[in-house]
Every structure is written in C-alpha cells, then in structure tokens.
Amino acid sequence: MFGKKKSPVGNSSSSHLKRTNNTPSIISEDVRLTGSLVSQGEVQLDGRIDGDVRVNHLVIGTTGTVEGTVTAESVIVKGKIFGSLNASKVVIESSAQVHGDVYQDTLSIDAGAIIEGNLKQRHEAETVALINNDTESKSELTSVLSEGDNDLSFFNKQAAEKE
Structure with missing residues (x-):
C-alpha cells in the first residue's frame, strides 16, 4: 500500500534507450558491425560499421570505418566515412577520409584530410x-x-x- 510501485511485468525498457552513465561505448579494432547503431551517449569507433550510425557524440579513430549515414550532435573523424555525415559540430582531422556529403553547423578541417563530397551548412540545405x-x-x-x-x-x- 505505501511501498514502491511495482512495474508491470510486460514493461520493456529496450523500446526507449535511456542513458544511465557517462561511460563511452567502445567498438574496438577487431569488431565489425553490420546494421544500425543507436546511442544517446558517446561512441568511440575503432572497428567497422556497415550501416547507419545515430549517436550523440561519435569519435571515429584512425582504424575506424563507417559505411553508411552518420547522424550525431558532434563528430570527430580520424578514420574513414563512406556516406553522408550530418552533425552540429564536425572535426575532420588530418588522417581522415570522408567520401560523401557533410552537413554541419560548425566545421573544422585539418590539413591533409581527404574529403570527396559537398560541404554544406545545415541551414543551406533547408533553404x-x-x-x-x-x-x-x-x-x-x-x-x-x-x-x-x-x-x-x-x-x-x-x-x-x-x-
């Protein structure tokens, strides 16, 4: 009567992922993922993802590769992306290779980075x-x-x- 509320037996928390800690998810160099990746936190990618990535913050390491669409709040690219990139803040470092369109609010590109595609601010795409x-x-x-x-x-x- 005055105790804690019991949750229903059929309650599935997997339908809505909620961030419970600040530990980044790490996909190591020897991991290859086929399919979509969704996270509300930070993801460090050193392996390969063949599919779309939708995360809050993404760091693609020098050995990391994404073949698909990347959507995030912020992205640091040191590895390779084959597909479009859509993020508020994008940092492309000198070791990076981006083969696809980049839609961003702020963009930083280091000398030596390889980019094959269009660079567009997100408000231009809406116009x-x-x-x-x-x-x-x-x-x-x-x-x-x-x-x-x-x-x-x-x-x-x-x-x-x-x-």
Missing part, C-alpha cells in the same frame, strides 16, 4: 529544399504567359490592346 518546393508556381506562370497568340509577346499584346 534549397524550400526553393525546390516552389517549382509548381513557376510552371503555372509560364503556362499563363504562353497562352493566346503565339506571334505576339505578352508586352506586345498589352500595347496592341491600348491602341
């Missing part, structure tokens, strides 16, 4: 998406201007109507 969504109104404008007589331009039609 481009908004402009692309406006193509329907442009097609309506061209269709209105092209209607009617083909031998007279829009301005010539207005001048002819005044006379």
Whole structure:
C-alpha cells in the first residue's frame, strides 16, 4: 500500500534507450558491425560499421570505418566515412577520409584530410529544399504567359490592346 510501485511485468525498457552513465561505448579494432547503431551517449569507433550510425557524440579513430549515414550532435573523424555525415559540430582531422556529403553547423578541417563530397551548412540545405518546393508556381506562370497568340509577346499584346 505505501511501498514502491511495482512495474508491470510486460514493461520493456529496450523500446526507449535511456542513458544511465557517462561511460563511452567502445567498438574496438577487431569488431565489425553490420546494421544500425543507436546511442544517446558517446561512441568511440575503432572497428567497422556497415550501416547507419545515430549517436550523440561519435569519435571515429584512425582504424575506424563507417559505411553508411552518420547522424550525431558532434563528430570527430580520424578514420574513414563512406556516406553522408550530418552533425552540429564536425572535426575532420588530418588522417581522415570522408567520401560523401557533410552537413554541419560548425566545421573544422585539418590539413591533409581527404574529403570527396559537398560541404554544406545545415541551414543551406533547408533553404534549397524550400526553393525546390516552389517549382509548381513557376510552371503555372509560364503556362499563363504562353497562352493566346503565339506571334505576339505578352508586352506586345498589352500595347496592341491600348491602341
């Protein structure tokens, strides 16, 4: 009656991962993971991940490789990424190789790093998406201007109507 509440038997805590400590997760050099990696904490990657990575903070060591999309709050790259990288803060060190687009708020690149792809601030990507969504109104404008007589331009039609 006045004791602790009992949790239901079917309660599954795995559906919502909650960070309980500040110890980083380490994927060592001899580990190869196929599939997605999700963590709310820090991950040190010295092995290989073939799949998407979604973490709060990621450090890719010199022997670390990701083949997939990386999404994080902050990323330090010393190893290799084959795929897009989307993070608020990105640090690409001299030993790094990034083969894909990088979307970031702040970016630091050391001399000697190899980057093959586009570097874009994240607010630029949102602006481009908004402009692309406006193509329907442009097609309506061209269709209105092209209607009617083909031998007279829009301005010539207005001048002819005044006379």
